[in-house]
Amino acid sequence: MKENTDKNRREAPRPEAGRRNRPFSASDAFYLLENMSDGFYMLDREGTFIYLNDVAYQILGRVGQNLVGCNAWEEFREAEAPLRDIYEAAFEKQTRFQTEIYYSPMDTWFEVVGQPVDGDRLAVYFSDISRYKSAESQLEFMAYRDDLTGLLNRRAAIETAEEWIGEGTQFAIILLDIDGFRQLNDLHGHDTGDRYIAAIAERLRELMHPGDVLTRTAGDEFMFLSNCTESAELEDWTREILRKISIPVKLTPTFNFSTTASIGVSRYPVDGLCMGELLSMADTAMYESKQRRGNCFSVYHGKMRAKLERRRIIEDDLFSGQFSSKGFHYVVQPQIDGRDGTLIGIEVLARWNHPELGQISPFEFIQVAEDSGAIELLTRHLFELILDTADRWIGRYGGIPKIAVNVTPNLLENKMFYSNLIRKLKKYAISPDWFEIEITEESELLFSERVLNNLWKCQKAGIAISIDDFGTGFSGLSYLTNFPVNKIKIDRVFINLIGKSAKSEAILKSIITLADGLGLDVIAEGVETEEQLRFLTAAGCPIVQGYYFDKPLTAEQFENKYLAGHRTPAE
The missing domain is CATH 3.30.70.270 (Reverse transcriptase/Diguanylate cyclase domain)
Structure with a gap:
């Protein structure tokens, strides 16, 4: 019984099939055209409107008017030339076309699709695409x-x-x-x-x-x-x-x-x-x-082209790490107590004797490293070199002088700076008390939260903080009130004016007195003459650095002169 029922159901004619087979009448076509969502019109070969549906009148803003018998080229005046060419080509080739036109009376863009009918008429569908054109314009605007x-x-x-x-x-x-x-x-x-x-x-x-x-x-x-x-x-x-x-x-x-x-x-x-x-x-x-x-x-x-190539070589060597095998090294300059010649510490100075470019000034390669983002790689390598040497000196002599290394603001902005530095010091078993960070008084960036956080952590761990080139930057005393400072280094600009400018000498004395009152150490850099040394010692700044005692030395030269046999410059 079930089988017969299923068979009957399968063989029963479907209503859809019956409707599909019924002839499509003119009234069906009219109903379809009047109820479609797109505008529709039909033209003869002369471009005269034969028919327009209600949606066409709405889109064209012509509700209540009659365009049958009117010329399409008058209606689409702005697009007449290209549209006429497209229509005529469609008639000639009896092919479908698709295009876009602007309709100024309604400030509207239309997408127009046409198809020749019976050889002498053209059926055209069109729709408002203004929203899409607006989005397209916005995307184009955003692209440029x-x-x-x-x-x-x-x-x-x-x-x-x-x-x-x-x-x-x-x-x-x-x-x-x-x-x-x-x-x-x-x-x-x-x-x-x-x-x-x-x-x-x-x-x-x-x-x-x-x-x-x-x-x-x-x-x-x-x-x-x-x-x-x-x-x-x-x-x-x-x-x-x-x-x-x-x-x-x-x-x-x-x-x-x-x-x-x-x-x-x-x-x-x-x-x-x-x-x-x-x-x-x-x-x-x-x-x-x-x-x-x-x-x-x-x-x-023209001469800048050579500079550009020079910069490219420096950048390439920095990023590839090849600088480490292409003449990059460091020297140290002793820091001396001018009263008795006792060694107090050393400052590490980066140098680069490039095989192709020759001597590259620190200002140049450090600036390139800063601009290109290679400064961290460069500094990490410098730290490895000096800490490895310091480890060797400790093994030979039982101790080392305090080591001062200049650090740029960009490095201090790295939230991992402190932890990375402490990790390196532990790796070489070097006490933080033997290490000093020099910061150049050059940038408001030094007052950022990340920089200050790193500096406070370093000082708390025992690493000394020194302000380099003090007196030449933009903020002066702001460092002394906002920074974890242990020492200030007086810039050579003031030292060079000793004996030449009473005003500069007065400023020097004021800086030294101020530092003493705040419990800060003071060191003068660029000391080259006995007159400068005598003035500074009398003013209360006997710790100096400069050619008067020694030029920058290689690690080997420094070791032989200051560490081997525990000799001092006075000897």
Whole structure:
């Protein structure tokens, strides 16, 4: 019984099949056209409307009107030429087409799909795609714009420059980098940094010439493409850019921030014939400005190419680690008690005698290491070298002098700095009491929470903290009140003026008296004459470092002179 029932069910005609086989009538077609979601119209070969459905009238904003008998080219006036060509091609080839047109009366974009019918008519479906076009425009805007400032971005700058090059248009690239911006971000947060960048962008907009392109190419980097290429005019304009940037920006009701910029300039076609080359040259010129401590501009010239190649070699050797086998080493300079010649400590000084480049100054390779992010690798290797030597000296002589090593603010920003340093000291069984960190008085970054946290931990462990080049930085006494300081090192600038400037001598005495009152040790660097030594000793600063006692020595030279036989300089 069940089998028969199943069989009957399978053989029974389905209603759907019956409906599908019923002839499709004109009323069915009309019902379909009037109830579809798209607009529909039909044209004859002359472009005259034969029929439009209700949705077509709605989309066109023509409800209550009658367009039958009207010409489509009048209705789609802005798109007449391309649309007429497309329609005629469809008639001629009897092929389907698809396109997009803008309809100005409704400020609308349509997607239009057409198909010839019976050879002399054209059935056209169209729909409003304005939302999609708006999203597409937004995506295109985002692809070429910087979100924060609304300026064009690096991609837009490159494409614009390539167009100008293709047209043979002369132009200049003015590439500028904000000096010290990272410090603002680290100390006051990225929201504050963003407000500063937005304010600078507005100032730069005010300096644009007609036809200029201004872009934000990186976090704190901007670029002008300008038809201002005459040297004198370009120089005046660049100085005005520097002046504008140096004006303080009010970021909160109680906080104004001011800094400077480093600018590099290259010109087409004088300096290069492609955008990649011109950008590289502008970047090289900007780096030249950075080396001059910022707040200046440099125009690219041929000699900079050699500097660029030199920098590339230094960067490559730093990142690959090859610097360790290419002449990188250290020397030490003794720190002496000028009253009796007793050895107090040593300062470790990095040196690099490169097989290709010759002697590279510490300022140069340390700056490259800082800029490129290789400073941690470099310092880690330096620590390994000196601690290995110190371990050997302890084994031979039972002790070592206090070792002072200069550490950059970027290293101290690393939250692992303290733990990594203590791990190294333990590895070589060296007491933290024998180690000293020197910090150059150069950067507001030193007041960041991470830096201070590392310094307090180091001091608590027994590592001495010394302020190098004291008196030349921007904050002076702020270090003494906010830092875990054990010692200050008076800069050689003041030492050189002993016997030449009564004002400098008065400042020296004040620094020494202040340090003594705060319970801080004092050392003077760059001491070269007996007159300087006598003055410093009388003023209460007998601990000195400089050529008067000794030049920087290799580890072997120092060992032979100061450790072997426990001899002192006085002997």
